[in-house]
Amino acid sequence: MRAVxxxxxxxxxxxxxxxxxxxxxxxxxxxxxxxxxxxxxEAVCGACTVIVNNEAVRSCATRIGDVxxxxxxxxxxxxxxxxxxPIQEAFVEHLAYQCGYCTPGMIMGAYAMLLKHxxxxxxxxxxELDSHLCRCGAxxxxxxxxxxxxxxxxxxxx
Amino acid sequence: xxxxxxxxxxxQELVVDGPTSFPVDRRDFVKLTATGLxxxxxxxxxxxxxxxxxxxxxxxxxxxxxNAYLHVGTDGRVTCFVGKIEQGQGTMTSLPQLLAxxxxxxxxxxxxxxxxxxxxxxxxxxxxxxxxxxxxxxLRQAAADARATLLQLAAxxxxxPVERLTVKAGVVSDTADPKKTVTxxxxxxxxxxxxxxxxxxxxxPVKAFTVVGTSARRRDGGDKVTGKAxxxxxxxxxxxxxxxxxxxxxxxxxxxxxxxxSAAEKVPGVKVVRDGDLIAVLHEHRDEADKALxxxxxxxxxxxxxxxxxxxxxxxxxxxxxxTTAAEGGSLVEGEKIVTExxxxxxxxxxxxxAPIEPxxxxxxxxxxxxxxxxGTQTPFSVKNQLMQALRLPxxxxxxxxxYVGGGFGGKxxxxxxxxxxxxxxxxxxxxxxxxxxxxxxxxxxxxxxSLIRIRAGVNASKAIALWDYKVYCAGERxxxxxxxxxxxxxxxxxxxxxxxxxxxxxxxxxxRAPGASSNAFGRESHIDVLAAKAxxxxxxxxxxxxxxxxxxxxxxxxxxxxxxxxxxxxxxxGVGVALGIDAGTYVALIVQVxxxxxxxxxxxxxxxCAQEMGVVVNPEGVLQQIEGCITMGLGYTLSEExxxxxxxxxERNFGTYELPRFSWLPTIEAVVVDAPEIPAQGGGEPPIVxxxxxxxxxxxxxxxxxxxxxxxxxxxxxxALKR
Numbered sequence: 001m002r003a004v005x006x007x008x009x010x011x012x013x014x015x016x017x018x019x020x021x022x023x024x025x026x027x028x029x030x031x032x033x034x035x036x037x038x039x040x041x042e043a044v045c046g047a048c049t050v051i052v053n054n055e056a057v058r059s060c061a062t063r064i065g066d067v068x069x070x071x072x073x074x075x076x077x078x079x080x081x082x083x084x085x086p087i088q089e090a091f092v093e094h095l096a097y098q099c100g101y102c103t104p105g106m107i108m109g110a111y112a113m114l115l116k117h118x119x120x121x122x123x124x125x126x127x128e129l130d131s132h133l134c135r136c137g138a139x140x141x142x143x144x145x146x147x148x149x150x151x152x153x154x155x156x157x158x
Numbered sequence: 159x160x161x162x163x164x165x166x167x168x169x170q171e172l173v174v175d176g177p178t179s180f181p182v183d184r185r186d187f188v189k190l191t192a193t194g195l196x197x198x199x200x201x202x203x204x205x206x207x208x209x210x211x212x213x214x215x216x217x218x219x220x221x222x223x224x225n226a227y228l229h230v231g232t233d234g235r236v237t238c239f240v241g242k243i244e245q246g247q248g249t250m251t252s253l254p255q256l257l258a259x260x261x262x263x264x265x266x267x268x269x270x271x272x273x274x275x276x277x278x279x280x281x282x283x284x285x286x287x288x289x290x291x292x293x294x295x296x297l298r299q300a301a302a303d304a305r306a307t308l309l310q311l312a313a314x315x316x317x318x319p320v321e322r323l324t325v326k327a328g329v330v331s332d333t334a335d336p337k338k339t340v341t342x343x344x345x346x347x348x349x350x351x352x353x354x355x356x357x358x359x360x361x362x363p364v365k366a367f368t369v370v371g372t373s374a375r376r377r378d379g380g381d382k383v384t385g386k387a388x389x390x391x392x393x394x395x396x397x398x399x400x401x402x403x404x405x406x407x408x409x410x411x412x413x414x415x416x417x418x419x420s421a422a423e424k425v426p427g428v429k430v431v432r433d434g435d436l437i438a439v440l441h442e443h444r445d446e447a448d449k450a451l452x453x454x455x456x457x458x459x460x461x462x463x464x465x466x467x468x469x470x471x472x473x474x475x476x477x478x479x480x481x482t483t484a485a486e487g488g489s490l491v492e493g494e495k496i497v498t499e500x501x502x503x504x505x506x507x508x509x510x511x512x513a514p515i516e517p518x519x520x521x522x523x524x525x526x527x528x529x530x531x532x533x534g535t536q537t538p539f540s541v542k543n544q545l546m547q548a549l550r551l552p553x554x555x556x557x558x559x560x561x562y563v564g565g566g567f568g569g570k571x572x573x574x575x576x577x578x579x580x581x582x583x584x585x586x587x588x589x590x591x592x593x594x595x596x597x598x599x600x601x602x603x604x605x606x607x608x609s610l611i612r613i614r615a616g617v618n619a620s621k622a623i624a625l626w627d628y629k630v631y632c633a634g635e636r637x638x639x640x641x642x643x644x645x646x647x648x649x650x651x652x653x654x655x656x657x658x659x660x661x662x663x664x665x666x667x668x669x670x671r672a673p674g675a676s677s678n679a680f681g682r683e684s685h686i687d688v689l690a691a692k693a694x695x696x697x698x699x700x701x702x703x704x705x706x707x708x709x710x711x712x713x714x715x716x717x718x719x720x721x722x723x724x725x726x727x728x729x730x731x732x733g734v735g736v737a738l739g740i741d742a743g744t745y746v747a748l749i750v751q752v753x754x755x756x757x758x759x760x761x762x763x764x765x766x767x768c769a770q771e772m773g774v775v776v777n778p779e780g781v782l783q784q785i786e787g788c789i790t791m792g793l794g795y796t797l798s799e800e801x802x803x804x805x806x807x808x809x810e811r812n813f814g815t816y817e818l819p820r821f822s823w824l825p826t827i828e829a830v831v832v833d834a835p836e837i838p839a840q841g842g843g844e845p846p847i848v849x850x851x852x853x854x855x856x857x858x859x860x861x862x863x864x865x866x867x868x869x870x871x872x873x874x875x876x877x878x879a880l881k882r
Binding site: 021022025028029030032033034035036037038039040041042044045047074075076078079084088091092095097098099100101102103104107125126127129130131132133134135136137138139140141142143 | 382820
């Protein structure tokens with residue numbers, strides 16, 4: 001057990017935990033942030049994707065100790081109050097979801113990608129999101145939503 | 159509490175009892191509806207009896223008793239209480255559209271309460287594309303009845319005959335004196351009016367629709383993009399819940415011997431529970447429970463069935479038992495005399511998993527002797543029934559609440575995790591959370607069964623199909639019967655798509671999006687193409703020549719037009735293929751284009767055109783979503799998804815070996831919905847997935863001249879077919 005300090009959705013956070021515990025379950029069980037989903041436990045589905053220091057990580061395979069001193073962003077921290085982030089807005093607009101379970105991870109994956117490639121082409125988006133699974137088959141609309149968001153943000157992702 | 163011989167695997171067979179097995183506890187409900195107009199209504203018994211034919215033995219159809227409530231409150235809000243659930247298909251939006259239409263109220267004033275056994279009356283479950291096509295018409299009738307009742311009240315209030323009244327946005331006015339108005343809410347003030355559905359009020363004609371047929375914005379969007387949407391595993395009851403990880407056998411049929419839990423018990427914060435064969439470790443944190451479970455040592459004795467995914471087809475042929483005739487006509491003996499050649503074919507399909515991204519999850523809590531279970535299920539009332547049996551509790555002591563369901567596709571009809579969470583909550587006196595690991599998800603899935611189909615068929619001298627002798631093993635009856643104009647034919651089936659009677663399968667099998675229909679379409683539509691190729695006729699032309707059903711002919715022509723099909727007998731080298739299907743009352747024609755890499759055997763589907771006729775379209779955007787979803791999901795069973803097993807052991811443990819469709823697989827998807835307003839709304843969530851495998855097999859043949867007779871059509875199988 002040790003104290004771990006990091007910034008979570010803009011707020012300083014300090015926990016005393018076993019540092020080897022997965023970020024996913026600390027977020028869900030200790031911090032009550034259930035928007036980040038468990039899907040596979042082996043970093044192969046993408047449902048648990050969160051942002052650490054502007055990079056998308058699979059929180060099921062990230063140790064809480066490894067976020068010490070870092071900026072962690074989850075789906076709960078993306079909207080500014082009632083104002084949805086343009087990516088969220090585009091997902092609603094394009095109906096880029098069905099059951100919605102993969103959606104938080106998908107949106108966080110898209111966010112990290114647009115940080116890196118603000119002018120991402122469809123081929124870039126396919127490549128970056130290919131490791132995210134969606135079972136309902138919302139893929140076509142997810143691609144359209146991410147393209148729309150990229151255009152709407154004109155390079156300013158945050 | 160004792161376990162008895164509670165046979166979980168039998169529970170997986172969709173044990174569904176009728177509405178009389180437990181009364182609805184209506185106390186909460188009555189509070190909610192103390193004033194206002196309440197219409198109690200039921201599904202049309204005629205529709206229900208038609209449906210029964212498709213249900214496996216032992217399952218009842220819809221009850222003829224009340225099974226939904228519609229409430230018009232004094233605040234003008236309309237609430238529908240229905241046992242259906244939202245698993246992504248959009249009914250939480252489309253059902254209110256129907257209500258708003260026939261009641262003449264704003265869509266925004268309609269609320270829907272779904273899948274709560276204390277608030278909603280009994281429902282069979284959410285499957286079979288029934289929500290719109292069976293439930294929809296009754297919902298509309300209830301709305302029309304409510305409107306008629308409200309108009310009667312308004313006539314008295316406004317001192318005007320009913321014929322003179324008009325309604326807009328929940329406000330009734332007198333056409334002779336438009337200043338005389340009253341709202342629905344005002345009409346029910348201080349009253350409690352209860353009506354049983356009489357079904358006499360006329361429904362609004364389709365041409366007057368203003369809400370139905372529009373792409374109303376889905377209601378779940380805001381919750382789902384912000385992480386606010388709660389799924390069963392996200393529910394936190396007061397005081398929190400302990401995660402339970404449960405000891406699982408290494409193979410189906412294995413029996414438990416010695417168990418040593420001492421190491422797990424030493425882990426701080428871990429509670430170990432044993433109740434018969436239910437052995438669980440519980441901890442506040444999921445990951446700690448995972449670690450503790452790994453410390454439990456158990457001896458298992460395996461009782462594996464003597465077959466695996468290589469030998470299963472021989473096993474089916476030996477074990478399946480006598481076949482039932484689903485359809486027949488003319489004489490097969492006569493047919494054999496007329497045809498130019500009897501063409502035989504055998505088509506194989508593999509076990510396929512549901513693989514929703516949300517694993518089976520449940521949270522159970524006990525308060526004052528009443529058990530509440532939040533569970534991601536397609537059958538909340540069946541789960542309630544199973545809970546009552548397992549816990550020996552009366553109906554009023556069990557409540558099932560269904561939050562958002564993270565994908566079902568048929569696989570969340572079975573909900574063993576709800577029973578386990580509830581048993582553990584009762585045993586520990588604490589709320590308990592069970593979320594399946596991906597390995598458990600594969601192990602306990604009720605797979606779409608592997609199957610095989612044998613067909614003997616032929617054409618006469620004028621290239622009309624004159625013989626069709628079809629026998630399907632293990633995919634069931636749905637979609638087995640052909641729809642071509644064939645004078646001498648028989649369709650027989652043995653082994654259904656659900657359950658596991660005897661020892662046909664090593665694990666339970668169950669409904670998978672359009673159960674059995676994709677396997678049947680693969681056999682039928684592949685063989686139709688074989689006949690067309692032998693006859694040297696273009697596959698579309700050959701189908702049209704042998705079709706008489708005008709609805710099917712219309713969708714074929716619509717698909718041909720959209721695709722820009724030019725006739726050529728296969729193989730033409732272009733890689734185009736067609737396949738047809740009828741499912742859930744909806745007609746579908748798919749035309750696909752593929753690219754086949756002869757070196758690697760890899761198939762890429764480049765383009766899919768889907769023409770569909772489904773009667774009245776309630777939410778056009780929702781329909782397109784379902785078409786895209788079906789086609790994208792369908793790429794998996796077509797190209798990659800296959801469950802491997804050895805005896806009772808399921809070899810798939812995670813997505814690493816079980817490959818779901820990805821973004822890079824996406825074809826261009828184009829949809830045409832054929833207008834048919836004279837036909838009531840039919841199913842939309844399943845039909846387009848049905849003919850995809852066959853269309854791709856036919857396109858592969860057209861591309862490279864090799865006939866694939868087994869799904870999924872993996873690179874290895876494509877390469878093997880190229881060598882034949």
